[in-house]
Amino acid sequence: MTYSFSLTVNGATRAVEIEDPRVTLLDLLRERLALTGTKKGCDRGQCGACTVLVDGRRVNACLILAVTLDGAEIETIEGVADGNRPHPVQEAFIAHDGFQCGFCTPGQIMSAIGLLREGETGEDRERIREGMSGNLCRCAAYAGITEAVAAAQRALAAGDRRRA
Missing domain, CATH: 3.10.20.30 (Beta-grasp domain)
Structure with missing residues (x-):
């Protein structure tokens, strides 16, 4: 069938x-x-490596x-960039070393985009860590991931034209 x-x-x-x-x-x-x-x-x-929306x-x-x-x-992950311009979350992951080996990064980024759209964390690091807790990073890049999500939140709040 x-x-x-x-x-x-x-x-x-x-x-x-x-x-x-x-x-x-x-x-x-x-x-x-x-x-x-x-x-x-x-x-x-x-x-969480397979996280999508x-x-x-x-x-x-x-x-x-x-x-x-x-x-x-x-x-x-293939659909979040705006042409050749990375999504603000992708830019933040690069700027804040939110990855090491990169295997978990697509799932981390998709989870971060979803988390920011949910609008429950603001820049509160503890709430970001809790909201991202379903995504594991074997390289332990958690500090960079948390900073990247907070930075993306700031960029989006400051008026980046694209929705999180």
Whole structure:
């Protein structure tokens, strides 16, 4: 049996057909849609490397069955820059050394974008750390990540034209 549905991924509508209803959003993105920026870390929802935004909410793509997302809007790391200009969160991660090896960085950035859109943290470092706690960094770049999220919050509050 074939399952047909459509998703809006990074602003583009994508018609999808899959044979196995157990295909996760992560595997659909990486293997069928060639969006490999979203990383497969633990494949159990524990590390956050696969964080994407589904209808504006942060989710672990490894835990969601793709067939349940008919009509959903998906944002991945590939869709956050404005042409050649990085998203303010991406710029902040670079400026504040919010990464080392880079494996967790796409999930960290997507989680930070979602967190800033939720508007619950402001620049409060403790609230940022708590809000980002679902994303693990094996290199322990947490101080830089926290500073990057706070800096992105400032940049966005100061009037960067783009939404977080």
